[in-house]
């Protein structure tokens with residue numbers, strides 16, 4: 001299978017082989033310093049980045065990835081200045097823009113919007129987050145980072161911590177980790193547990209994730225700790241929020257219970273979940289995780305828009 | 318002598334064994350009456366089944382033979398319904414409704430944030446389980462069960 005001309009709406013659209021090929025290509029693009037050098041694979045292409053809600057980090061890393069490949073970028077970063085603000089439907093916007101670009105990167109607040117866009121678009125659509133449904137490139141970046149930091153994408157003990165109910169990136173990441181033979185442990189406050197559907201999905205592909213609220217116990221044999229933000233707006237009572245947010249704060253004190261080389265990830269922005277003193281640990285990987293957003297998205301854009309990425313044929317020769 | 322609650326029809330379609338109270342919804346899903354149509358449509362609610370097995374609704378549509386694909390659209394609302402195509406007062410064809418694999422435009426997605434609620438697109442679900450009935454939105458992957466759709 002090839003990703004040429006394909007839509008990427010959810011991680012489940014990608015086979016294991018396709019994911020591995022993407023990670024290899026991303027590794028090549030990242031180079032030894034993790035800093036991609038300018039290339040010209042997509043010199044004749046136009047990428048449209050349509051962001052119907054602001055997401056600075058995701059948008060900038062997609063735009064940077066496109067620019068690094070020599071593509072031109074059109075689009076908008078919020079709907080305020082567009083015809084969408086005048087009441088135009090997403091459907092009409094997609095039908096129009098698909099004639100202006102060779103690929104559409106879409107961020108939209110409604111669940112399932114990327115699937116709808118893919119059905120209407122003349123060109124491939126990449127989902128950059130559709131409501132609470134899916135955000136596949138974030139999961140690929142996380143997975144790539146785990147592989148890069150640990151030297152392997154399999155057999156890791158990964159603890160997912162925080163709001164696992166509404167945090168969509170943890171859903172596809174958990175499934176991805178299970179698919180590749182990792183052990184997943186879910187730690188969350190009561191009421192914010194990983195949905196049963198996701199647990200079942202993981203179990204279908206590999207090991208059934210453990211669920212606990214004993215963070216200290218889970219940390220003991222963890223290779224990777226993935227921390228997500230607990231969103232204040234999910235709690236009716238602010239006192240309740242403070243109680244939970246406080247109990248899941250990662251600092252040097254709690255990390256005494258973990259291995260010294262524990263890899264710690266966070267999709268950012270962080271708001272107090274991780275003490276800044278933790279930044280000094282060698283395994284504090286969130287800025288490298290953010291940096292990896294560019295080569296992983298470069299790999300995806302190239303694979304969709306280019307027949308056989310030159311770099312891969314070089315790498316496999 | 319048999320007493321008819323709804324008089325027999327000469328030609329057309331009879332939908333029998335609809336769950337009590339669901340006949341209006343059945344007509345709605347089938348788009349009946351069609352705008353401008355003069356076909357007589359009769360409807361009986363809460364009819365005794367005669368076997369002491371409770372009640373049912375019946376719908377009779379005169380001078381129109383519904384296509385099988387049209388009829389299968391009501392499978393979600395009336396899973397046990399039977400269809401009789403009537404020609405000259407006789408049952409020419411009879412079948413029970415089949416639940417299709419894909420259900421388009423019959424029910425709305427119940428996820429309030431689903432894109433299909435705010436865009437000009439028909440809802441579309443895949444049947445993931447028949448008994449008990451479970452369907453999944455093709456767009457947002459939200460899952461609906463029998464109670465939610467009927």
Ligand SMILES: [Zn+2]
Nearest residue numbers: 426431454457
């Ligand atoms: Zn939906």
